[in-house]
Amino acid sequence: MSSAHILVQYVDNAAIVECLDTKLSDEMTIQQWSDEIIGALSTCAAANRFIVSFRNVKFMSSSALRALISLKAKTDEAKVTLFLCNINPSNLEVFKITKLDSLFRITPSEIEAQRALINN
Amino acid sequence: MPSDAVTSDTWRLTTELPSRSGSGDTYVDQVVEQLALRGWIESDQFAMRLALSEALENAVEHGNRRDESKRVHLSVELDSRHALASVQDEGTGFPVGNASDPTLAENLVKKTGRGLFLIRNFMTNVWHNEAGNVIYMEKRPTVENAEP
Numbered sequence: 001m002s003s004a005h006i007l008v009q010y011v012d013n014a015a016i017v018e019c020l021d022t023k024l025s026d027e028m029t030i031q032q033w034s035d036e037i038i039g040a041l042s043t044c045a046a047a048n049r050f051i052v053s054f055r056n057v058k059f060m061s062s063s064a065l066r067a068l069i070s071l072k073a074k075t076d077e078a079k080v081t082l083f084l085c086n087i088n089p090s091n092l093e094v095f096k097i098t099k100l101d102s103l104f105r106i107t108p109s110e111i112e113a114q115r116a117l118i119n120n
Numbered sequence: 121m122p123s124d125a126v127t128s129d130t131w132r133l134t135t136e137l138p139s140r141s142g143s144g145d146t147y148v149d150q151v152v153e154q155l156a157l158r159g160w161i162e163s164d165q166f167a168m169r170l171a172l173s174e175a176l177e178n179a180v181e182h183g184n185r186r187d188e189s190k191r192v193h194l195s196v197e198l199d200s201r202h203a204l205a206s207v208q209d210e211g212t213g214f215p216v217g218n219a220s221d222p223t224l225a226e227n228l229v230k231k232t233g234r235g236l237f238l239i240r241n242f243m244t245n246v247w248h249n250e251a252g253n254v255i256y257m258e259k260r261p262t263v264e265n266a267e268p
Contacts, residue, residue, distance in 0.1 A: 023145075025142065025145065025173050025177075026141045026142025026145060027141035027142065027177075028141065028142065029142070059166065059169055059170070059173075061170070061173050061174060061177065061235075062174060062177075062234040062235045062238060063177065065234060066231040066232070066234075069229055069231060070231070072229075073229075089163075090162070090163055090166040093163075094170070094238065097223075097237075097238065097241050097242075098222055098223060098234055098237070098238070099223040099228060100228070102228075103228055103229065
């Protein structure tokens with residue numbers, strides 16, 4: 001499935017969401033991106049892991065973090081395990097400084113997310 | 121209209137922006153481009169992009185409360201050794217000291233409060249005017265990039 005801000009693929013029991021934007025900073029882009037991701041979550045009932053890849057994203061602001069916190073709540077409700085992957089070193093530093101790296105399961109790539117043990 | 125000028129190594133920008141999210145993106149891009157031209161490393165460019173973006177969003181959302189009749193004032197001066205930026209909104213200001221720590225366990229899933237925290241972590245120095253409607257941000261290049 002493809003839309004303006006994300007590309008979704010299903011592999012085994014995982015939905016892999018590739019973010020297509022290079023910058024996630026202004027409210028309109030983030031709202032649309034967030035709506036598309038939450039829409040993808042609602043259509044992947046068969047998946048038990050939801051993997052969001054930031055391979056293309058060079059910059060994300062605190063507004064993007066806010067959207068991810070909302071997404072985490074929704075995946076928890078749906079009993080789907082959320083993984084974030086392919087986060088570049090600068091953006092990863094933002095997760096570390098805000099300690100959101102303790103809230104999210106962050107892996108280097110989709111492969112590690114697919115291999116990770118899930119202990120809900 | 122924005123004004124910018126290069127005097128020897130110094131580049132300056134002064135402009136006014138509408139109170140709309142993302143209205144300053146073009147100028148943030150320009151600032152980062154100028155830093156790159158002066159040899160600032162990528163992590164410092166990222167820091168400046170982050171701080172400016174967060175400050176501009178705060179000015180639009182919390183300062184001017186998205187009131188389109190109000191403006192956001194951006195000023196930047198940079199060279200190879202130093203960057204100084206100010207962002208001013210036309211709101212009434214806020215008590216800067218009251219900002220909570222978003223890394224505390226009870227605040228971790230809160231959706232607000234990270235912008236200023238990130239600015240303070242990524243900039244060398246940050247200060248405000250007394251009213252709290254102007255933020256000044258100073259960044260110096262990391263040592264590995266500094267000229268002798």
